[in-house]
């Protein structure tokens with residue numbers, strides 16, 4: 001498994017070893033023992049699958065309280081995936097890290113608790129698979145505007161298709177500090 005650091009400390013990209021043969025391929029989608037040397041021991045309690053069509057953007061989403069670390073990969077198609085540091089007091093507050101994840105490159109993006117997450121589909125459609133360290137809590141579910149100028153995220157797709165919730169999401173600067181996760185070092 002190849003591990004690559006991103007522009008945000010704590011957000012990591014993994015590329016699993018793929019075993020191909022005449023039948024097809026095999027790879028480990030998750031192996032706790034291989035994350036231990038990195039100091040990671042996530043306890044996943046929910047797994048999600050979403051399919052999105054051309055131009056769809058989902059995000060930027062987070063939960064507070066009950067934050068979710070997410071282990072994101074793509075089973076079909078290709079997405080541009082982004083994590084944003086929204087931990088109040090963080091030295092990298094408001095900064096983002098992005099990566100292209102695809103069924104082809106089999107990359108996995110580890111986004112720890114305290115970050116917002118979003119993605120946009122590149123191509124016809126994409127199916128995302130992600131594991132979470134906390135279960136969904138509709139009361140804690142929250143969103144930030146994808147095109148918040150303060151975040152200056154360089155989305156590769158303009159005029160995306162959004163949910164009503166995402167289109168009406170607040171800008172980060174308008175979210176009260178006690179509605180954001182704290183930086184814990």
Ligand SMILES: Cc1cn([C@H]2C[C@H](O)[C@@H](COP(=O)(O)OP(=O)(O)O[C@H]3O[C@@H](C)C(=O)[C@@H](O)[C@H]3O)O2)c(=O)[nH]c1=O
Pocket residue numbers: 048050058059060061062070117118119135136163165
């Ligand atoms: C996220 C979620 C949604 N739902 C329901 C609520 C709603 O009726 C329907 C669709 O929900 P949403 O519009 O919030 O789905 P979506 O926009 O795909 O939300 C997801 O976006 C990506 C970027 C993330 O990082 C995820 O954590 C999650 O927030 O599914 C659940 O039952 N469990 C869940 O865990």
